Amino acid sequence: MKRPSKAILIILSFTLLVASCSRKKDKFINRNVHAVTTEFNTLYNGYIALEEGRQSLIDGYTDDYWDVLPIERMQIFDEVVLPGQSKNESFTKAEEKAVKAIQKHSMNIDGKEKNPQMDEAYLLLGKSRYFDQRFIPALEAFNYILYKYPASDKINQAKVWREKTNIRLDNDDLAIVNLKRLLFQEDLEGQDLADATSMLAQAFLNTKYIDSAITQLEIASNATKSNDERGRYRFIQGQLYNKLGKKDSANMVFDKVIELNRKTPRIYMISAHIEKIKNFDYENGNKLEITELLTELEENRENRPFLDKIYHQIASYNLNNGSDTLATIYYNKSLRTNSRDKKLKARNYEILGNMNFDKSLYKDAGAYYDSTMANLVLNSKPYRVIKRKRDNLEDVIHYEGIAKVNDSVLRLVNLSEADRVSYFESLIEKLKIKAEEEEEKRKREEAAKRNSGLATVNNQIGSKKSQGGVNQEAIFYFYNPTTVAFGKNEFVKVWGDRVLEDDWRWSSKVNSGVIGSDVNDNPLVTASEEELYDPQFYISKIPTEAKEIDSISKERNYAYYQLGLIYKEKFREYELAKSKFQDLLKSNPEERFILPSKYNLYKIYEALGESDEATIAKNEIIDKYPNSRYATILSNPEQASDRDENSPESLYEALYVKHENQEYAEVISKCEEYINLFDGDAIVPKFELLKATAIGRLHGYEAYSKAINYVGVTYANTEEGIQAQNIEANILSKLTNKDFILDEDITTDYKIFYKFENPDMEELQGFKKTLDEVLENIKYYDLKSSIDVYNSNTVLVVVHDLKNAEVAKAFDQLIEEEDEQKIKEPYFAIASANYQIVQIHKNLDAYLNKDNH
Structure with missing residues (x-):
């Protein structure tokens, strides 16, 4: 009797199970079987996949703490996602689970859904599409819940997620209206309230209603169950208070973030400390307290991942406190942390560039600005600002280099033979010390490499032995990449770069390459060790011909004049400009530089308020050069102006009219005359470009090509030079054809x-x-x-x-x-x-x- 009874029971259970699988019967067992299967199988796995995908989004998102943080961490991509495509497999899996739950477990009977888990399935469907950045399909899923399941316990969540989607679609005004209605009509609590108010805050942020956003973030911070969110919301509040200029309120909120300590991601606490320090009152604040706080942040081992930001803030504090040396040290420390924050790197480099610029170290400033641009988005507004600064430094760096080198050469020319010997003996002593230091360093590096190579081999031997015997390949030289690399370096040091061929040891077999060209250009490279340590070798390189010395002197004087103009006109560095013009006048310059330099000095004295010097310079110009246009300007300031008929600008305009009238021969002749007359003036490149154009009109393509090339090369950093370079690169190539069309x-x-x-x-x-x-x-x-x-x-x-x-x-x-x-x-x-x-x-x-x- 027992066996038949057991069989009947099994058959009955199977029958009931099959009957319960039907989605067309509104029975208790049917509803519950499908509900339980949906919740604890399909949706459970779907939400696990959704959370994995969401976490990967958070991990892959880098917050920009230089700007107000967004409420939600999610990187938005510009590329369009086609139907059937996805950016993240986890969201695809989550969507598939949601679709499976709907297709296999939905019990739509007589127009009503009998499975209570279907609203959850559609919510999962909308969330997976939202995070996959398919916002229109996501909106459809959330709207379906609102339409089909108005009595659902998830209805408020669906409303919030719908408005999150509207915000992503830039429908901020609509989201504000709907979220305000939701908060007014429903008595939301807990996480639902936090989600609704935080999203309302984001909509207010997008529409620039900062006060309203702060209010909603306060509600969200108090309502959320997540300390992660609480720390983020509080920090954003502080940022917004700072944006409104309310530093006290901002500091109070940042203190709340700091109090959370380890309950929230540490980056929020560190950033809150940094923002508070930025708000420090340098006139009335307690500097000792801030210094101790910065030291504590720097020395805390838990803060090592954030040292780039901490060092930067220490540097900024010292810079504001007048400690430029300490500031420079810490900006460089911040750069050496290999930070992934490109904006931070750019700011470090830019500030260091500005500090060097303020010290008139323009070459160093230019190098820092180059590094700044490398860390900025190409052609962005900050990039263009820095590029403009860097371009302005190009001429300074060029002419300062010429002046420095030529000054050094001329100084050596003027030394006596005994002084020359003494100078170079001192230089040679320094070279010997440096050579000894480099040799010691090289030996240490070689020893370290050898030890590293042996250690690697021994490790490999040990590992092979542990497997039951020595593998001969493990100890063979060429099977160890470290020792091979070391051997290659040693070979190049001893033998140089040589081609693999017969008789490779002969000295004639050395591969020239790029190094060879350097050797030819620099005689010191080819000098023997005996020559390098012989003062007479260096003395023999000092120019002795009067013509060569005169050429160096003229080049140096021209550099002085250009630097004077640049410092005066571009940078308003009147003291630097004054020193350059004064040095020029002491250096026996060409006649064409004397009068313009004296006039520029007169203008500089006026700008510096040095009235006595200005009067002396003015009288000297009027007395010694009465017929010059400068004397006319100074003698009759009420009648004369820089735009009189003899000014370079007026002469250029008159010449341009002649060019328009096709008087090309006269334009070329006059341009040459004015170029010589105003040599060193900023208007010279304009005359050169006008002359090149007239040459092209009169003599044709070949002559025009040469003239344009000359302007582009000679005046490369001026507006006209850049224009000439553009003509040469983009226009001349289109004019080369001289074959007639039939x-x-x-x-x-x-x-x-x-x-x-x-x-x-x-x-x-x-x-x-x-x-x-x-x-x-x-x-x-x-x-x-x-x-x-x-x-x-x-x-x-x-x-x-x-x-x-x-x-x-x-x-x-x-x-x-x-x-x-x-x-x-x-x-x-x-x-x-x-x-x-x-x-x-x-x-x-x-x-x-x-x-x-």
Whole structure:
């Protein structure tokens, strides 16, 4: 009886189980089987996958503490996600579980859902899509809950998540309205209240209502069950108070973050300390207390991951406190931590650059600005600001380098033989000490490498022995990468860079490469050890020819003049500018530098309030150079100005008008005259570029190319030099073609021209006037004429706007009978495209020698 009873029981249970699997029957057992299976199987695994994906988002997100933090840590990507694609497999898995729960366990009977877990399934579906950054599908899932399950216990969560999605879709105003309604209509508590108010705060932040955001964050901080969130919300509150300038309120909130200590991520506590220190009152605050706090933060072992930020703040404190040396030390310490915060690195480099700039160490400042740009987003606003600073330093670095080197050479030239020997003997002693130090260092490094190599081999031997015997490959030299690398380095040190070939030991087999070029350029590299430690070797390199010394002196003086102008005009560093001009005048400069330098000194004395020196400089200019434009300006300040007819600017404008009038030969001649006259003035590159353009118009492509190249190279750091470089790189390459286009390939836009050799300009103007009268009488065509200079000897009178080749070649047939006798000169037809080639390459003869002419 027992066996049949057991079998019947098994069959009955199986029948009940099968019956309960039906989603079409609204029975107690059906509802509960599907609900339990949904909750503890499908949704459980789905939420595990969702949490894994969410945690990976948090771990992969880097907060920017230089700006107000977002409420939620999630990196938004710009790329579009196509249907079926996903950024994170965990969210894909979570979505699949949600879909599976809906498809297999939904009990939609008579329009009503009987499985109480379906709202949870749709919530999981929306969250997985939200974190996968597919916000429109996520919004659909949340809206479905609100539409289909209005009595759900998850309805408030769904509403909050819907508004989170609206915020991500930039529907901030809509989110504010809906969240305010939710908070007004529902008595939210706990985490639901925290989520709603924190998202409302984010919407207020996005719409710039900072006060309202602070209020909501206060509610969220008190309501949340997560200390992680509480620390974040409090810290954001402090940032917002700082943004409003309420430092006391900000410090109170930061204190609350610090009190959380280990309950919240340590980065919030460290950042709160740093923000409080930034708010320190340097006039009335307790500096000893701040110093002790900074020391404690620095020495606490738990803070090691944040030393980059701590060192930076210590440096900033010392800088504000007037301790520049300590500040420099700690900024460099911050940089040596290999921080991943590129903004922090950029700020460290920028501040160090500014400190060197303020000390007039422009070369060092330029190097720091280069490093700053390397850590900024290319072409961002901060990048462009630093690049502008760096570009302004280019000329200073260049001319300071020339002045320094040439000053050193000239100083050696002026030393007596005994002083030279003494100088170089002192230098050689320093070289010997340095060489000994480098040799000791090299020996230590070699010993360390050898020991490292042996240790590696021994470790490998030991590991092989532990496996039951010695593997001979473990102790073979070439199977150990450390010893191989060491051997390669030793070979290069002893033998140099040599090609693998026969007779490789011969000295002639040394591979030159880049090093060879350095050897040729620098005679000290090729010097023997005996020569390097012989004072006479160095003395022999000092220039002795008067012409060479004079050239070095002139180059140095030009650098002094340029530096004086740059310090005065660009940086308003009047003391530096004054010293450069004064040094220039003491250095027996060329005549062309004397008067401009004295005038610039007069302006500098005025700017510095040194009225006595300004009066002396003014009187000297008026007495010694009465006919100069500077004397005119100083003698009659009420009548004269920098824009008088003899000023460089006025002369340039007058010359530009001549260029527009095609007086190219005179433009070239005058440009050369003014370039010499105003040599060293900032307007010289303008004359050079105008001259290059006139040369191109008069002499053609080849001459223009050379002239533009000269401007680009000689004035590389000026606006005109950069413009010339752009022309050379992007325009000249498009003008190289000098082959004419066949007439049958051109159907529209022709010209005709009359050629005149060495014409009298009055007669030429008379011819053009007559031609214009004739053109006015031609019916159906609106034709215009112009006088175009071709070269120094040839001028062309050109008729424009002829529609095609046939009309151009039959031009004489268009002229009325009474006008035929007025124009007796022969004419030539040409396509506009070919006319452009003729003017660019000055190959008119080649065109006229074509078969059709």
